[in-house]
Amino acid sequence: xxxxxxxxxxxxxxxxxVAGAGQQALAQGAFPQREVTIVVPFNPGGAxxxxxxxxxxxxxxxxxxxxxxxxxxxxxxxxxxxxxxxSAPDGYTVSYIPVELVMHxxxxxxxxxxxxxxxxxxxxxxxxxLTVPVDAPYNTVxxxxxxxxxxxxxVRVGNSGAGSIWHIAASALEINQKxxxxxxxxxxxxxxxxxxMGKHIEAVTVNSGEVKAGVDAGKLKILAVMxxxxxxxxxxxxxxxxxxxxxxFVGWGGFAVAKGTPKPIxxxxxxxxxxxxxxxxxxxxxxxxxxxxxxxxxEEFKPFVDSQYVFxxxxxxxxxxxx
Numbered sequence: 001x002x003x004x005x006x007x008x009x010x011x012x013x014x015x016x017x018v019a020g021a022g023q024q025a026l027a028q029g030a031f032p033q034r035e036v037t038i039v040v041p042f043n044p045g046g047a048x049x050x051x052x053x054x055x056x057x058x059x060x061x062x063x064x065x066x067x068x069x070x071x072x073x074x075x076x077x078x079x080x081x082x083x084x085x086x087s088a089p090d091g092y093t094v095s096y097i098p099v100e101l102v103m104h105x106x107x108x109x110x111x112x113x114x115x116x117x118x119x120x121x122x123x124x125x126x127x128x129x130l131t132v133p134v135d136a137p138y139n140t141v142x143x144x145x146x147x148x149x150x151x152x153x154x155v156r157v158g159n160s161g162a163g164s165i166w167h168i169a170a171s172a173l174e175i176n177q178k179x180x181x182x183x184x185x186x187x188x189x190x191x192x193x194x195x196x197m198g199k200h201i202e203a204v205t206v207n208s209g210e211v212k213a214g215v216d217a218g219k220l221k222i223l224a225v226m227x228x229x230x231x232x233x234x235x236x237x238x239x240x241x242x243x244x245x246x247x248x249f250v251g252w253g254g255f256a257v258a259k260g261t262p263k264p265i266x267x268x269x270x271x272x273x274x275x276x277x278x279x280x281x282x283x284x285x286x287x288x289x290x291x292x293x294x295x296x297x298x299e300e301f302k303p304f305v306d307s308q309y310v311f312x313x314x315x316x317x318x319x320x321x322x323x
Contacts (some may be wrong), residue, residue, distance in 0.1 A: 002165065002300075004142035009106060010107075012297075013145070013314060015074065015093060016291060018072075018202065023059065029195050031091055031094065031157045031264070031265050031268055032063050032064075032065045032091065032268075033065075034064060034065060034303075035065055035066035035067065035068055035092075036059070036065060036066070036068075036092050036093075036094060036184060036251060036269075037067075037068050037070055037092065037093050037094065037096070037164060038052050038056050038067060038068070038069045038094045038096060038255070039068070039069075039070055039072050039081075039083055039084050039093065039095050039096065040052045040053070040069055040070070040071050040072070040078025040080060040096045041071075041072055041074075041077035041078070041081050041095065041096065041098070041100050041102065041125055041266035042071065042073050042077060042080070042098075044071050045069060045071045047088050047289050047291070048096055048098055048253060049069070049071060050285065050289075051096070051123065051124060051253060051285070051286070051291075051303060052069050053069050053129065053274065054095045054276075054279075054281055054282050054285050055255070055276045055277065055282065056068065056069050057276070057281070058272075058276025058277070058279045058281070058282060059109035059143035059228045059269075059272040059276045060264055060278065061275075061276075062271065063268070063272050064276070067145070070262030072189070073132065073280075074108070074154060075096055075109055075110060075265075076100055076104070076109050077101070077104075078112060079101045079112075079175060080095065080096075081095050081112055081116070082110060083095075083098065084117070084256070084257065084258060085112060085116045085128065085258060085259070086258070086259045088125070088257060089118075089257065089258040089259050089261040089262075090256065091257055091262075091266070091267055091268070091269055092264070093116065093258065093323065094120065094255055094256070094257055095252060095256050095257070096254075097117065097119075097253065097254045097255060097256045097305075098209055098225065098252075098253050099115075099126075099165060099250075099251045099252050099253070099308065100165070101114070101305070102112070102114065102271065102305060102308045102311075102312045102313075102318060103168075103312050103313075104315045105110060105254045105313070106312065106317070107163060107315065107316065108318040113155065113300070113304050113309060114150040114305045114309045115259070116258035116259065117257065117258065117259060117300050118256060118257050118258070118260070118261045118266060118298075119255075119256045119267045119299050119301045119302045119305065120228045120255040120256055120257060120266065120273050120298060120301075121254055121273045121274060121277070121295060121296055121297050121298055122252060122253070122254035122294060122295060122296035122301045122304065123253060123254055123273070123277045123282075123293070123294070123295060124252060124253040124254075124286055124291050124292065124293065124294055124298075125227065125250050125251070125252050125271040125291065125293075125294035126207050126225040126252060126253070126290075126291050126292070126306065127207065127223070127225045127226060127227040127231050127250055127251075127291075127292060128166065128169040128203045128206065128207065128208075128222050128227075128249050128251070128291060129191075129206065129207070129222045129225045129231070129234075129237070129283070130144070130173070130194070130203060130204075130205055130223045130226070130240075131196065131203060131204050131205075131206070131208075131211045131214075131215075131220050131222045131223070132144065132202060132203045132220070132221060132223060133196065133197070133199055133211070133219065133221075134218060134219055134221045135198045136202070136203075136221070138223070139221075139223070140223060140243060140246055141223050141238075141240065141243035141244070142243065142244060143270065144203070144306065145177050145179060145225055145245075145284065146282050148177075148179040149177075149178075149179050149271070149279060150314075152179070152180040153180045153181070153182050154182065155181050155182060155202045155203065156181070156182045156184050156200075156201040156202050156203075157170045157181045157182070157183055157184065157201065157203045157205060158184045158185075158186055158190050158192030158193075158195055158196060158201040158203070158204045158206075159183060159184070159185055159186065159189075159192060159204070159205070159206070159220070160173035160185075160186060160187075160189040160192060160206060161185050161186070161187065161188070162183075162185045164185075165205070165251050166189060166205050166206045166207075167185065168193075168249075168312070168315065168316070168319070169205040169206075169226060169249045170183060170203075171183070171315070171319045172206040172226075172247060172249050172315055173205065173226075173240075173245070173247060173249075174244060175315070175318055175319070176246070176247045177245065183276065184201050189204070189206040189210045192204050192206060192216060192310070193206060193210050193220075196211075196214070197219050197220060198212050202264055203256070205226075206252070207290050207291070208222060208233060208234060208290050209233070209289050209290010209291060210290060210291055213304070216233075217311075220236055221315075222237045223237075223243070224237065224238050224239060224240045224243045224245070225238075225239055225240070225248060226239070226240050226247060227239060227248035227249060227250050228241070228248050228250075231292065232243075232287070233287065233290060239267065243270055252308075254293065254301055254305075255269075255273055257269065266298060270285075270297060270298050272298065274295060277293065278295075278321075281304060304320060
């Protein structure tokens with residue numbers, strides 16, 4: 001068999017690479033040429049899933065191609081997010097990104113971190129709210145903290161499971177104010193709120209939307225929200241900072257793609273996401289679920305994720321999640 005000279009082999013390989021690059025550039029110039037998939041790393045029916053489906057509808061109108069949502073639950077979001085992180089960086093596979101991403105390494109759930117993705121943008125903020133029974137003997141955060149300090153370990157604070165975002169919210173307040181709570185885990189925020197209304201616990205630090213029905217019924221009162229600004233759903237409720245506690249704690253959600261996705265594709269996806277997040281359908285849904293519309297573009301979202309990674313890893317290093 002005749003052997004080709006080394007120079008010829010190299011030139012042939014170079015030609016193939018150039019041809020491939022040209023085809024890729026052509027495909028990028030026409031993005032998208034086919035449907036885009038949004039992977040939600042949780043089960044259907046939840047807030048993350050429903051958020052992604054409304055966003056998909058809005059992005060589809062902008063992109064001119066179908067945008068479908070698939071659910072890949074497991075590993076506290078790790079299964080679905082890892083699938084996207086390992087996908088081809090071509091913009092056709094997008095991940096819904098929850099706040100849990102920045103906690104995965106600290107909790108030893110996966111190797112995922114802020115640098116695992118390129119970010120399209122943030123869409124939501126989920127406020128944590130310190131909520132107590134309406135007839136509790138404290139009406140301010142200061143009164144609540146004073147009571148907790150006078151009764152170490154006796155204030156039972158319900159959460160949505162050990163290591164959950166709302167358990168971490170209560171622990172953040174506990175560490176910040178140097179008090180000791182008795183953390184009571186439940187199978188989700190709703191059972192914790194039910195226990196609070198039944199006065200089986202003294203407080204919860206769950207999403208303000210989860211306690212709205214109890215507040216509206218006159219059974220619960222919110223002492224403060226942990227967002228940087230007041231919750232539009234509860235404009236009279238102060239923030240933690242306004243209450244004299246230097247603490248901000250929010251859940252959030254956004255969208256990202258595999259690392260290395262070309263900038264023109266990122267720009268197209270980001271523009272579509274921004275448009276989708278500005279629709280009335282999206283705004284109405286987010287408000288009805290006790291969340292806040294918070295759009296950050298890629299240049300703003302990545303530094304925010306990085307700062308959240310530092311915040312949560314520092315916080316988790318001080319916590320005993322099993323207590």
